[in-house]
Amino acid sequence: MACPASPIHYQRDPVQTTKTCVHGAINMLGLAKRTKAKIFQASTSEVYGDPEVHPQQESYWGRVNPIGIRSCYDEGKRCAETLFFDYHRQHNLEIKVARIFNTYGPRMHPNDGRVVSNFIVQALRGENISIYGDGSQTRSFCYVDDLIEGFVKLMASSNEITGPINLGNPGEFTIKQLAEMVIHKVGGKSKLVFEPLPQDDPKQRKPDISLAKKILDWEPKIQLEVGIEKAIQYFRKIVLA
Numbered sequence: 001m002a003c004p005a006s007p008i009h010y011q012r013d014p015v016q017t018t019k020t021c022v023h024g025a026i027n028m029l030g031l032a033k034r035t036k037a038k039i040f041q042a043s044t045s046e047v048y049g050d051p052e053v054h055p056q057q058e059s060y061w062g063r064v065n066p067i068g069i070r071s072c073y074d075e076g077k078r079c080a081e082t083l084f085f086d087y088h089r090q091h092n093l094e095i096k097v098a099r100i101f102n103t104y105g106p107r108m109h110p111n112d113g114r115v116v117s118n119f120i121v122q123a124l125r126g127e128n129i130s131i132y133g134d135g136s137q138t139r140s141f142c143y144v145d146d147l148i149e150g151f152v153k154l155m156a157s158s159n160e161i162t163g164p165i166n167l168g169n170p171g172e173f174t175i176k177q178l179a180e181m182v183i184h185k186v187g188g189k190s191k192l193v194f195e196p197l198p199q200d201d202p203k204q205r206k207p208d209i210s211l212a213k214k215i216l217d218w219e220p221k222i223q224l225e226v227g228i229e230k231a232i233q234y235f236r237k238i239v240l241a
Contacts, residue, residue: 002020042098045100101207104143133196138175171224
């Protein structure tokens with residue numbers, strides 16, 4: 001979990017982002033091998049790229065631009081998955097790999113740069129809400145408590161369960177719907193402002209969590225409207241302090 005997950009941060013130093021994913025994985029896998037430890041990889045839905053399969057199942061190999069501005073993160077995480085499974089096959093290392101979909105909640109940094117924190121902070125400050133593209137692109141948002149429960153269940157699972165396994169909320173919302181929800185809940189007068197869509201920004205993102213349900217008996221419980229309320233309460237204390 002050492003790598004920045006927000007495009008604004010991981011694109012600031014893309015070489016370091018790739019190094020963090022790849023060298024970091026090699027270092028930790030070597031440590032786990034020496035100490036015979038079970039090791040967890042926080043992988044990402046970004047391994048699916050801009051997907052042609054919807055919703056995304058773990059069997060889908062993805063559609064990633066290997067030379068795009070996002071590829072430092074996408075390909076870094078994909079390479080880390082390769083390393084985990086090669087260490088597992090070659091050295092019999094016990095691994096657990098989770099592909100994490102968009103996650104949000106209290107204690108996010110106000111300048112995190114991802115869409116939930118951006119929208120809430122802008123709305124609380126009475127600023128206009130910046131939407132990239134026309135807002136029709138979709139994401140699935142998982143509240144942090146649900147995600148952590150998935151981590152715990154995956155780590156407690158039997159040794160033969162390696163993953164990769166999708167962990168995310170299958171509820172699918174457009175970015176415009178999210179912005180409108182935030183404005184309504186904050187109660188401000190922010191307007192929607194549309195900006196150019198960044199290169200290689202995925203048009204759809206929704207996890208198929210059938211495997212997590214079957215193997216881990218896990219599925220998220222906190223609906224987006226409830227989770228957004230909790231996130232707004234947190235940011236209200238931070239941003240308006």
